[in-house]
Amino acid sequence: MTEEVFKAQLNPSNFSDFRVGWKSPSNIALVKYWGKKPVQIPANASLSFTLSESCTSTEVQFSLAEASSFDLVFEGKAKPSFHPKIQDFLDRILPYCSFLSAYHLSIETSNSFPHSSGIASSASAMAALALSICSLERELGGLQNEALFFQKASFLSRLGSGSACRSVQGPMMSWGEHPDLENSSDLYGTVFEAELQEVFKSYKDTILLVHKGQKSVSSTAGHDLMKGHIFAASRFEQAQMHLTQLKSVLQNGDLEHFIRIVESEALSLHAMMMSSHPYYILMQPNTLAILHSVMRYRQETKIPVCFTLDAGANVHLLYPESNQTEVQAFIEEELSLFCEQGAYLSDAVGKGSEKIV
Numbered sequence: 001m002t003e004e005v006f007k008a009q010l011n012p013s014n015f016s017d018f019r020v021g022w023k024s025p026s027n028i029a030l031v032k033y034w035g036k037k038p039v040q041i042p043a044n045a046s047l048s049f050t051l052s053e054s055c056t057s058t059e060v061q062f063s064l065a066e067a068s069s070f071d072l073v074f075e076g077k078a079k080p081s082f083h084p085k086i087q088d089f090l091d092r093i094l095p096y097c098s099f100l101s102a103y104h105l106s107i108e109t110s111n112s113f114p115h116s117s118g119i120a121s122s123a124s125a126m127a128a129l130a131l132s133i134c135s136l137e138r139e140l141g142g143l144q145n146e147a148l149f150f151q152k153a154s155f156l157s158r159l160g161s162g163s164a165c166r167s168v169q170g171p172m173m174s175w176g177e178h179p180d181l182e183n184s185s186d187l188y189g190t191v192f193e194a195e196l197q198e199v200f201k202s203y204k205d206t207i208l209l210v211h212k213g214q215k216s217v218s219s220t221a222g223h224d225l226m227k228g229h230i231f232a233a234s235r236f237e238q239a240q241m242h243l244t245q246l247k248s249v250l251q252n253g254d255l256e257h258f259i260r261i262v263e264s265e266a267l268s269l270h271a272m273m274m275s276s277h278p279y280y281i282l283m284q285p286n287t288l289a290i291l292h293s294v295m296r297y298r299q300e301t302k303i304p305v306c307f308t309l310d311a312g313a314n315v316h317l318l319y320p321e322s323n324q325t326e327v328q329a330f331i332e333e334e335l336s337l338f339c340e341q342g343a344y345l346s347d348a349v350g351k352g353s354e355k356i357v
């Protein structure tokens with residue numbers, strides 16, 4: 001499949017005002033996307049849990065206008081600092097959504113997670129906006145096929161932020177061509193189709209907020225530093241291999257192997273940052289304290305709890321729902337002491353985006 005299939009072909013005489021809203025979740029990668037080719041093509045395949053609680057809700061009023069334009073309200077206030085990213089996104093998707101040039105977009109958006117919690121919202125935000133634009137295209141007569149609707153929403157989301165293409169559906173999505181994943185594509189995310197063991201359908205993710213501020217190096221800059229990285233080829237090979245192994249684990253429920261892959265992915269991601277030129281460290285001392293605590297607790301209790309990391313200092317604690325009571329006590333008594341103001345977010349694997357208007 002090529003990009004051509006995503007070019008909207010609509011009859012301008014059908015164009016009319018329209019209002020729609022979508023709520024999209026964040027996602028946490030188990031096999032990480034780190035490194036890309038132009039334009040937003042991943043250097044390796046990735047696979048993530050779609051979350052259920054950490055979401056962006058976006059409503060868009062599309063009004064017929066002389067030329068394409070937008071305004072944006074974030075949690076009740078104008079937010080000029082978001083404009084460049086949205087403008088870039090709209091410019092990038094215009095070849096696939098030429099109907100947008102006939103519209104002014106009034107975008108109202110908010111996050112379910114606390115503002116400045118250090119949780120990146122680009123994945124959930126771009127997915128919610130892309131779905132809203134696809135709903136307009138459907139209203140105008142296009143994208144009548146359900147599968148194509150979500151494929152295009154994921155395709156557009158990817159052009160806004162790579163990981164956003166995995167936030168459209170759930171409970172797990174992959175992105176990037178991989179020989180063991182049927183229908184996988186570099187252009188859009190695909191629902192992980194293999195039969196998941198029950199345990200993974202309700203997996204818990206407690207996000208331990210070690211550092212709530214902005215990170216020092218953006219993910220886009222981090223991806224860029226994989227160009228010419230001395231370990232790049234090995235890293236991409238490792239990710240592809242981890243994905244093959246993880247596919248079997250998700251089907252056979254081997255939690256010990258799951259933990260080995262997921263923690264290795266998290267540490268490999270940060271190892272890439274620490275061996276980039278220039279090198280940088282996003283983990284904080286309390287990130288490391290948590291990782292040590294988790295490994296010790298697991299060894300002592302045999303409870304299958306593990307960690308993963310995003311491109312930041314916060315830790316995602318992953319565990320089966322059946323262990324929730326003990327793990328909650330561990331978080332309260334030990335791990336929350338390493339969090340900024342003791343803060344953490346309780347999340348779990350979710351179903352994907354939801355139409356709200």
Ligand code: 2P0
Nearest residue numbers: 029032033161162163219220310311
């Ligand atoms: C991921 N991350 O797979 C990896 C792991 C963070 C760590 O994708 O430049 O916001 O917009 O494509 O998707 C974060 O990078 O970067 C990311 P762009 P994105 O989730």
